[in-house]
Amino acid sequence: MAADRCRGFCVIMAGGRGTRFWPLSRTERPKQLLSLASPVSLLRDTYERVAPVVGTDHVLVVTSGELAGPIAADLPELPGERIVAEPVGRNTAPCAVLGAGLAARLAPGAPVALLPADHAVPDTEVFRTQLAAALDRAAATRSVVTLGIPPTRPETGYGYLEIGPADAGQPDFRPGVAFVEKPDAARAERYLAGGRHLWNSGIFVWDAGAFRAAAGRHVPEIVACLEPAVAAWGTAGFPAALAAAYARCPAVSIDYGIMERLSSFEVLGARFRWSDLGSWRAWGELAPELAGGNRGLADLLSIDSHGNVIHVEGKLVALVGVSGLVIVDTGDALLVCRTTADQRVKEIIDRLAQDGRREFL
Amino acid sequence: MAADRCRGFCVIMAGGRGTRFWPLSRTERPKQLLSLASPVSLLRDTYERVAPVVGTDHVLVVTSGELAGPIAADLPELPGERIVAEPVGRNTAPCAVLGAGLAARLAPGAPVALLPADHAVPDTEVFRTQLAAALDRAAATRSVVTLGIPPTRPETGYGYLEIGPADAGQPDFRPGVAFVEKPDAARAERYLAGGRHLWNSGIFVWDAGAFRAAAGRHVPEIVACLEPAVAAWGTAGFPAALAAAYARCPAVSIDYGIMERLSSFEVLGARFRWSDLGSWRAWGELAPELAGGNRGLADLLSIDSHGNVIHVEGKLVALVGVSGLVIVDTGDALLVCRTTADQRVKEIIDRLAQDGRREFL
Numbered sequence: 001m002a003a004d005r006c007r008g009f010c011v012i013m014a015g016g017r018g019t020r021f022w023p024l025s026r027t028e029r030p031k032q033l034l035s036l037a038s039p040v041s042l043l044r045d046t047y048e049r050v051a052p053v054v055g056t057d058h059v060l061v062v063t064s065g066e067l068a069g070p071i072a073a074d075l076p077e078l079p080g081e082r083i084v085a086e087p088v089g090r091n092t093a094p095c096a097v098l099g100a101g102l103a104a105r106l107a108p109g110a111p112v113a114l115l116p117a118d119h120a121v122p123d124t125e126v127f128r129t130q131l132a133a134a135l136d137r138a139a140a141t142r143s144v145v146t147l148g149i150p151p152t153r154p155e156t157g158y159g160y161l162e163i164g165p166a167d168a169g170q171p172d173f174r175p176g177v178a179f180v181e182k183p184d185a186a187r188a189e190r191y192l193a194g195g196r197h198l199w200n201s202g203i204f205v206w207d208a209g210a211f212r213a214a215a216g217r218h219v220p221e222i223v224a225c226l227e228p229a230v231a232a233w234g235t236a237g238f239p240a241a242l243a244a245a246y247a248r249c250p251a252v253s254i255d256y257g258i259m260e261r262l263s264s265f266e267v268l269g270a271r272f273r274w275s276d277l278g279s280w281r282a283w284g285e286l287a288p289e290l291a292g293g294n295r296g297l298a299d300l301l302s303i304d305s306h307g308n309v310i311h312v313e314g315k316l317v318a319l320v321g322v323s324g325l326v327i328v329d330t331g332d333a334l335l336v337c338r339t340t341a342d343q344r345v346k347e348i349i350d351r352l353a354q355d356g357r358r359e360f361l
Numbered sequence: 362m363a364a365d366r367c368r369g370f371c372v373i374m375a376g377g378r379g380t381r382f383w384p385l386s387r388t389e390r391p392k393q394l395l396s397l398a399s400p401v402s403l404l405r406d407t408y409e410r411v412a413p414v415v416g417t418d419h420v421l422v423v424t425s426g427e428l429a430g431p432i433a434a435d436l437p438e439l440p441g442e443r444i445v446a447e448p449v450g451r452n453t454a455p456c457a458v459l460g461a462g463l464a465a466r467l468a469p470g471a472p473v474a475l476l477p478a479d480h481a482v483p484d485t486e487v488f489r490t491q492l493a494a495a496l497d498r499a500a501a502t503r504s505v506v507t508l509g510i511p512p513t514r515p516e517t518g519y520g521y522l523e524i525g526p527a528d529a530g531q532p533d534f535r536p537g538v539a540f541v542e543k544p545d546a547a548r549a550e551r552y553l554a555g556g557r558h559l560w561n562s563g564i565f566v567w568d569a570g571a572f573r574a575a576a577g578r579h580v581p582e583i584v585a586c587l588e589p590a591v592a593a594w595g596t597a598g599f600p601a602a603l604a605a606a607y608a609r610c611p612a613v614s615i616d617y618g619i620m621e622r623l624s625s626f627e628v629l630g631a632r633f634r635w636s637d638l639g640s641w642r643a644w645g646e647l648a649p650e651l652a653g654g655n656r657g658l659a660d661l662l663s664i665d666s667h668g669n670v671i672h673v674e675g676k677l678v679a680l681v682g683v684s685g686l687v688i689v690d691t692g693d694a695l696l697v698c699r700t701t702a703d704q705r706v707k708e709i710i711d712r713l714a715q716d717g718r719r720e721f722l
Contacts, residue, residue, distance in 0.1 A: 023679070303708050316694040316721055318384070318709045321702030322686065327695075333677040334690060336697060341682030347664050348679045360677055 007058070008135030008205075009110045010050040011099030014043050014063040014071060014117035015089055019349045020279050020342070023333035024311060027361050033070055036283055037120035041074050046117050053128050054135070058107055061117070062099045064089055081234065082106075087246045093257035094249045096204075097222050100211045101230035111139040113205045114254070116276070120286055123272035134205040134268050137173055141266070144214070145173065145205045146259070148198025148267045149274045154188035157278060157343075159200040159255060163267045176265040179255060198269055202276070204259065205268075219257045225249040279342040280326040284309030294319070298327075309339060333360055368419070369496030369566075370471045371411040372460030375404050375424040375432060375478035376450055380710045381640050381703070384694035385672060388722050394431055397644055398481035402435050407478050414489050415496070419468055422478070423460045425450055442595065443467075448607045454618035455610045457565075458583050461572045462591035472500040474566045475615070477637070481647055484633035495566040495629050498534055502627070505575070506534065506566040507620070509559025509628045510635045515549035518639060520561040520616060524628045537626040540616060559630055563637070565620065566629075580618045586610040640703040641687040645670030655680070659688075670700060694721055 018031020025031050032043040040048075043061070051059055060082045063071050068085040075083070084102065086095060096114050103112045113131060121127045134145040148161045159181055163174040179200065183191060191197035206214075215223050225245045232241035259265070277283050284295045287309065292302030296310035298317045305319035312329040319327075326337040337345060352360050379392020386392050393404040401409070404422070412420055421443045424432050429446040436444070445463065447456060457475050464473045474492060482488045495506040509522040520542055524535040540561065544552060552558035567575075576584050586606045593602035620626070638644050645656045648670065653663030657671035659678045666680035673690040680688075687703055689696040698706060713721050 023677075301709060301712055303705060303712070304702070312695060315692065316384075316718075318694065318696045319698070320696070320705050320709065321699035322697055325683065325697065327697060329690070329695060331676065333679065334673060334688075334695070335679045335681070336683055336686065336688060337680070338682035341665070344664060344681050348662060348681065351662055351664070357677075 007107070007110055008054045008132075008139075009058045009103040009107045009112045010054050010060070011096070011103055011112060011114050012043065012046055012050070012059065012061045012117045013092060013095050013099065013114060014061050014067065015086060015095060016116075016118060018118060019346050021277075021283075022345050022348055023328055023330045023335050023360065028066065028070065030067065031277070032118040033067070033074060036277055037122070037286060042120065042277070043071065043117040044074055045121075046115060046119070047075055047078070049121060049124055049127060050113070050115065050131065053132050054110075054113075058103075058110065060084065060099055060102055060106070062086060062095045063117075084233075084242075087243045090246060090249045090251040092254040093219050093252040094222050094226060094246070096211075096254045096258070097215050097219065097226050098230065100206065100208070100215070101226060102233055104208055104212070105230065105233060109208050111135040111205060111207050112211060113203065115203050118277060119201070120275045120277050121272050122286065126272040127270075130268060130270065130272065131205070133172065137170075137266065137268070138205045138207045138210070142207045143210050143264065143266060144207065144262065145266045145268050146176065147201045147203040147205070147270055149201050149270045151192050151197065151199050154185060154192045155199065156182055156185055156188050158182060158276070160191055160197040161200050161267050162197055163269075164196075173266045173268055176262075176267045179260040198267060200255070201270065201274060202255075204254070214258055214262060218261045219252060222249055222252065222257070280309055280311070280328065280337070280345070281339045281342045283311075284326070284339070287311075292319075307339070368468070368471055369415045369493075369500070370419045370464040370468045370473045371415050371421070372457070372464055372473060372475050373404070373407055373411070373420065373422045373478045374453060374456050374460065374475060375422050375428065376447060376456060377477075377479060379479060380707050382638075382644075383706050383709055384689055384691045384696050384721065389427065389431065391428065392638070393479040394428070394435060397638055398483070398647060403481065403638070404432065404478040405435055406482075407476060407480070408436055408439070410482060410485050410488060411474070411476065411492065414492050415474075419464075419471065421445065421460055421463055421467070423447060423456045424478075445594075445603075448604045451607060451610045451612040453615040454580050454613040455583050455587060455607070457572075457615045457619070458576050458580065458587050459591065461567065461569070461576070462587060463594055465569055465573070466591065466594060470569050472496045472566060472568050473572060474564065476564050479638060480562070480564075481636045481638050482633055483647065487633040488631075491629060491631065491633065492564075492566070494533065498531075498627065498629070499566045499568045499571070503568045504571050504625065504627060505568065505623065506627045506629050507537065508562045508564040508566070508631055510562050510631045512553050512558065512560055515546060515553045516560065517543055517546055517549050519543060519637070521552055521558040522561050522628050523558055524630075525557075534627045534629055537623075537628045540621040559628060561616070562631065562635060563616075565615070575619055575623060579622045580613060583610055583613065583618070641670055641672070641689065641698070641706070642700045642703045644672075645687070645700070648672075653680075668700070 018025045065085045162177040229241040229245040232238045287295045290300045293306035294308045298310040298312045301318040303320045305322045307323045308325045310327045328335040379386045426446045523538040590602040590606040593599045648656045651661045654667035655669045659671040659673045662679040664681045666683045668684045669686045671688045687698040
């Protein structure tokens with residue numbers, strides 16, 4: 001391990017559904033539980049990536065009720081009380097407030113990293129070094145560090161972080177100017193060319209006190225809802241307190257509710273490769289190379305076919321004269337989708353739900 | 362049944378491999394044994410189509426050694442001696458000479474129809490009426506009638522039959538002018554526009570004596586090879602005689618060896634729909650309609666996808682934004698092929714053979 005152990009805390013946010021990986025992802029087996037970047041799940045990848053930085057006793061997973069069981073099975077070494085199930089999804093701000101609140105009970109004063117469970121980060125050691133640096137920096141400045149990803153294409157699917165000039169003493173940490181919403185194509189091109197915008201990775205590293213202050217200021221109603229539950233954690237009353245809190249809690253994203261309202265923040269530019277695995281196409285970019293200029297996992301026979309993304313196990317796949325396809329077979333379902341339409345996989349979910357075909361959801 | 366029973370004879374030629382239907386077709390399950398036009402095999406479709414015309418006792422199947430068992434299982438009502446296995450493939454002329462020779466032993470003097478086992482003919486009753494008429498006509502004229510298919514597109518994959526003006530007394534039977542080999546695209550367009558060319562269906566209906574005379578004249582070496590085997594049929598010496606005959610017999614097609622050399626023949630224009638099912642795309646033209654302008658057999662969810670040909674059983678197929686694909690799943694293999702490249706499926710077979718992957722052949 002490259003980084004020295006740091007006494008920060010990691011809250012892994014593992015509540016999403018990840019419908020864009022259908023038919024591999026299903027209600028009880030969402031994206032974060034799929035082995036999309038390694039032989040283990042993305043959640044386990046995330047856990048194993050952060051645990052050596054903060055210590056296994058300083059990791060907490062927040063998820064949804066349906067997933068608590070599968071996640072406990074996926075992370076058997078994590079004590080059950082550190083897998084916290086939100087009774088209903090209320091977007092990410094309540095998840096962050098709950099996670100940071102519980103972190104403060106377990107490790108008072110420790111800086112807290114809030115991380116999505118379903119990203120791919122191939123360069124583990126670089127990530128660990130930078131995460132440790134961000135935790136130290138947040139604690140030292142009593143502020144927040146967001147991790148930004150240097151853009152490699154004019155992506156319109158991500159939010160951006162606008163950054164200011166570097167301080168000579170701290171070249172890695174750039175002052176944040178603004179959180180920028182998903183741009184149109186022309187603006188994305190300008191961001192890519194201009195060098196002053198990084199992708200918002202959704203990884204936020206907070207000083208404990210700074211988070212408490214920012215949440216209290218920008219989402220006070222969420223803090224008020226959740227305070228009794230945080231206080232009840234570790235007692236028999238916790239589940240009921242959590243249910244009561246979420247019944248009233250508004251649904252707000254951490255970006256909109258907190259991050260975009262900050263008067264100041266810092267940005268650490270990632271030196272690790274990163275993907276949010278937002279679609280089958282994105283998965284294909286990190287997946288193993290296959291014959292003929294295709295990528296994925298398959299026993300492939302390719303004739304005059306290239307640029308396809310394939311996830312098919314247990315059978316031979318033969319392609320003839322096809323390009324730019326996503327092909328996924330799960331035994332009970334087969335998806336063939338143009339790569340440029342891979343965001344529309346969600347429409348399949350909608351149609352299946354309409355048709356009452358729950359066995360495929 | 363529309364046609365009166367006619368005392369002709371039918372020889373079904375069932376020796377082909379049909380590699381173009383991979384992965385559904387395999388060495389032990391070639392095209393003629395696949396259920397591509399109805400719930401039963403193409404061979405059984407053919408048998409059931411002709412048997413009411415000539416009588417079940419006047420049907421004979423000629424096939425290859427490997428297929429004798431599967432064909433006997435597919436046609437259990439056919440006595441074993443009327444499933445004749447060629448020891449090796451020698452193209453279609455020996456098959457025709459053998460079949461016609463055995464037909465002459467079973468039904469001396471009866472006109473003989475030679476038919477491929479692997480065509481689709483949706484209009485069964487029309488076919489039966491025209492087959493009976495062709496058998497009667499061949500016997501009456503002591504000649505040969507070939508069935509021609511009025512072209513519906515400028516097909517370059519078929520041979521054509523050029524026809525002369527109709528005789529007022531026999532408007533259905535046109536004098537044949539020539540057998541024409543597969544044309545290039547420009548000539549195929551002219552044939553389609555001109556109205557004097559029909560597709561060669563490969564269905565030939567012969568007067569018994571006329572066939573004997575034509576074979577004796579044009580392929581005398583084949584007749585000489587096979588005569589002892591035909592004579593030995595029904596005795597214990599038949600298999601050995603057949604093996605000896607085929608060891609020496611030249612490989613010649615019936616078109617090249619006999620039909621193209623005839624000084625005169627007649628053509629009956631089909632009034633039934635017909636497909637030689639030469640590829641997955643051809644299969645798709647006759648296959649059931651599916652949602653969204655696709656065709657085939659599948660539990661299909663189509664989003665912005667059309668013109669695809671799908672043969673997938675036992676699972677859901679979801680398509681998003683794709684067109685012009687052939688998609689075939691057989692459990693152990695998945696084919697995704699551009700419809701315009703469907704003739705190249707044979708290249709898969711070649712590659713699998715090279716790679717020694719016999720389990721997929």
